[in-house]
Amino acid sequence: MITESTVQAEFHGGRSRVGPLTWGQQGTWDGIHEWLPQVKPFFVLTRWLPVPLLLSVGDVLEQISELLLRHESLRTLFHASPRGDATQEVLASGALDVAVFDRPADDPVDFTDIVTDCLVRAGATAFDHDQELPIRISLALHEGIPVLVVLGVSHMAADHTGTELLVAELTAMLQARADGKPVPAPKPSVQPVDLATRQNSPDGQLLNVEAMRHLREHVARMPPPEPARAVPLEPRFVRGEIESGTLPVAVRAAARRLRTTTSVVLLSITTGLLHHLCTGPVYRLDVMQSNRLDPDLFAAVTTLNQAVKTVVDLDAADFDEVLRRSAATMVAAKRHARYDGRLAAEVLRDVHLPPGCQVNDMWSTLPRARTTSTAETTVAWPERTAHEDMALYLDTGGTPDRMRLSLMADTALLPPDGIRAFLFAFEALAEELATGDVRLERFGEVFAGVPVD
Structure with a gap:
């Protein structure tokens, strides 16, 4: 019988910031709230990836924690304002609940069915962006050994390209840990609050004028x-x-x-x-x-x-x-x-x-x-x-x-x-x-x- 439990991936030492939404985030925010309570498929981007052999649950959680620290968009809460727009609050520390499904050796359920169930769960309900981090993660085990990671990423945190980047990065981090090597350094990239500041600058407003x-x-x-x-x-x-x-x-x-x-x-x-x-x-x-x-x-x-x-x-x-x-x-x-x-x-x-x-x-x-x-x-x-x-x-x-x-x-x-x-x-x-x-x-x-x- 498959057992289900919850563990936490903790993160500490990041930057804590509050700022306006970027143009992309604002468009996504408006689209989500236009359709609620219906959850459109593109609101939650789902992916899965294998876990290299010989890694423990603790090893996987450690890399998830590192991923959260690298990308401010994954540890951000979004708060609605009375005008209908929102602000983003980047958390310096916190914890993400990770659902764990452990399949014993004699259980007939296939891992494909477990992944499918996790993907459905990840996208079945709308994110509570005011209280919930914009990523849902499940971990599938075989006799206590991690086999697969399943991700459900809110479109407020990443688009399709950003989600693919997350999958590639986490895959490389897990493989490096399995090989006993240092995890690859994060690629230089702008964080959302910094991008929002850029968009509100005179150069950003010029883009607006030309686009309009x-x-x-x-x-x-x-x-x-x-x-x-x-x-x-x-x-x-x-x-x-x-x-x-x-x-x-x-x-x-x-x-x-x-x-x-x-x-x-x-x-x-x-x-x-x-x-x-x-x-x-x-x-x-x-x-x-x-x-x-x-x-x-x-x-x-x-x-x-x-x-x-x-x-x-x-x-x-x-x-x-x-x-x-x-x-x-x-x-x-x-x-x-x-x-x-x-x-x-x-x-x-x-x-x-x-x-x-x-x-x-x-x-x-x-x-x-x-x-x-x-x-x-x-x-x-x-x-x-x-x-x-x-x-x-x-x-x-x-x-x-x-x-x-x-x-x-x-x-x-x-x-x-x-x-x-x-x-x-x-x-x-x-x-x-x-x-x-x-x-x-x-x-x-x-x-x-x-x-x-």
């Missing part, structure tokens, strides 16, 4: 909403996703051939498919940016990503023009992705935005793959919800050698068969772009030619 100018220009060109094409399902929004070893190879090859970046290739394929799907000459396209261009933000464990609202023209004559426009859109998005979301909300207060499409390319930020995946492409339907802010959400993620391409769609615009066709057409078009030019009309042909499941 860009926002007003694109809001003025926003089209009307796309008309419904079908009676929506209940729940109305459906997420389909494929995991593909073909896509990483094809997208990188296409980027090399076209002399551009993988993000631009992904955005261009998306725009080419929207050219086929949408009725108007322009379409709203929000581009999510990781905002890690500055050297001291590369390894920052905080939430930095922000979306840039743009309008894309769908009247291109050929794919080369789509590619050029996508490159220009991506350059502008990188330039204007750092801004005060509360200020943007004022700009948009009396504006009725069409739902549009949001693109979030998290895969291109991953390190290059050293191997390629030969596994077949798989399809899954992981989520259905009643309400969303956008008509389409296209996300890329996964691993360097196996891309997860995810599309959540309003079924009044794109039913499940259409979602599946979009995803497989995306994969097929990436393969074609890897080896040669593609006519813009080809996007519609490939989309229409995907067999119905």
